[in-house]
Amino acid sequence: MILVADSGSSKTDWMGYSSGEPVRFHTQGINPYFLNAQDIFKLFSRKKDLGFNPEDVKEIYFFGAGCSSPDKHEVISNGLSLFFTKAFISVEHDLMGSAYATCGEKEGLTCILGTGSNISYYDGVTVHSSKHGLGYVLGDEGAGTHLGKKLVTSYLYGHMPQELGVLFAKEYNIDKETVITNVYQNPFPNTYLASLSRFMVNHTDHPFITQILNEVFQEFVDTNIKDYSNYRSLDCHFVGSIAYYYQDILRKVCEDSEVRVGKILQKPIEGIYNFILKKEGLLA
Numbered sequence: 001m002i003l004v005a006d007s008g009s010s011k012t013d014w015m016g017y018s019s020g021e022p023v024r025f026h027t028q029g030i031n032p033y034f035l036n037a038q039d040i041f042k043l044f045s046r047k048k049d050l051g052f053n054p055e056d057v058k059e060i061y062f063f064g065a066g067c068s069s070p071d072k073h074e075v076i077s078n079g080l081s082l083f084f085t086k087a088f089i090s091v092e093h094d095l096m097g098s099a100y101a102t103c104g105e106k107e108g109l110t111c112i113l114g115t116g117s118n119i120s121y122y123d124g125v126t127v128h129s130s131k132h133g134l135g136y137v138l139g140d141e142g143a144g145t146h147l148g149k150k151l152v153t154s155y156l157y158g159h160m161p162q163e164l165g166v167l168f169a170k171e172y173n174i175d176k177e178t179v180i181t182n183v184y185q186n187p188f189p190n191t192y193l194a195s196l197s198r199f200m201v202n203h204t205d206h207p208f209i210t211q212i213l214n215e216v217f218q219e220f221v222d223t224n225i226k227d228y229s230n231y232r233s234l235d236c237h238f239v240g241s242i243a244y245y246y247q248d249i250l251r252k253v254c255e256d257s258e259v260r261v262g263k264i265l266q267k268p269i270e271g272i273y274n275f276i277l278k279k280e281g282l283l284a
Contacts, residue, residue: 239267
């Protein structure tokens with residue numbers, strides 16, 4: 001059996017190939033900045049509904065947020081090998097998976113706009129390292145963490161329109177102490193901030209929400225995409241829930257900035273899975 005995984009900080013999508021229909025399941029996000037090898041092992045040990053024997057898994061191709069260095073690769077590999085004891089394990093950055101799903105074997109820019117954000121240039125074979133992807137404290141322009149931060153600070157500072165503020169506070173039980181505890185004391189502050197951005201889905205027509213979306217997408221374009229001198233000549237692809245759900249506004253911001261938008265995928269897992277199986281000679 002071959003397993004392929006695409007992991008953000010919030011959720012990991014898995015697909016498996018053996019025979020018949022692909023196996024599909026989900027786990028929480030597996031990010032080596034927030035989980036160690038034992039945490040990863042415990043995560044799978046608690047999952048009773050996999051539907052297959054872990055010892056039948058012979059290869060795992062894992063693409064994940066935070067997997068940008070050999071030591072982080074090792075954290076993931078060690079954790080997975082504790083549970084999938086017979087498997088060869090390959091760990092790559094989530095940008096490589098995004099490039100496989102969107103660019104395939106063609107040159108382009110691949111962008112992630114989900115819980116976090118990132119960008120890289122892909123030459124058709126290799127994802128080139130970049131100075132971007134600084135995480136939710138220093139970066140994540142245009143991501144769910146960025147949107148959540150904008151929403152919650154506007155509410156706490158009293159800048160959010162009253163009609164939205166009433167709904168926001170009711171939906172998320174928002175007050176200063178709760179926010180500070182979740183951001184500065186509880187684990188996974190990035191996923192907490194990103195969860196607040198879901199409020200925007202049902203209020204995209206409100207001018208206040210539209211303005212925030214325009215501002216953060218413009219910041220992503222200016223800080224990340226325009227950093228590539230040849231961005232006007234390349235297709236620029238996006239993956240992630242933020243890019244997908246707010247794609248109309250994202251496309252307009254890109255158009256105004258002369259960015260040529262290619263694919264926008266909510267989840268790249270199927271594209272990654274098909275790319276890997278073709279490389280393995282299992283798909284035509």
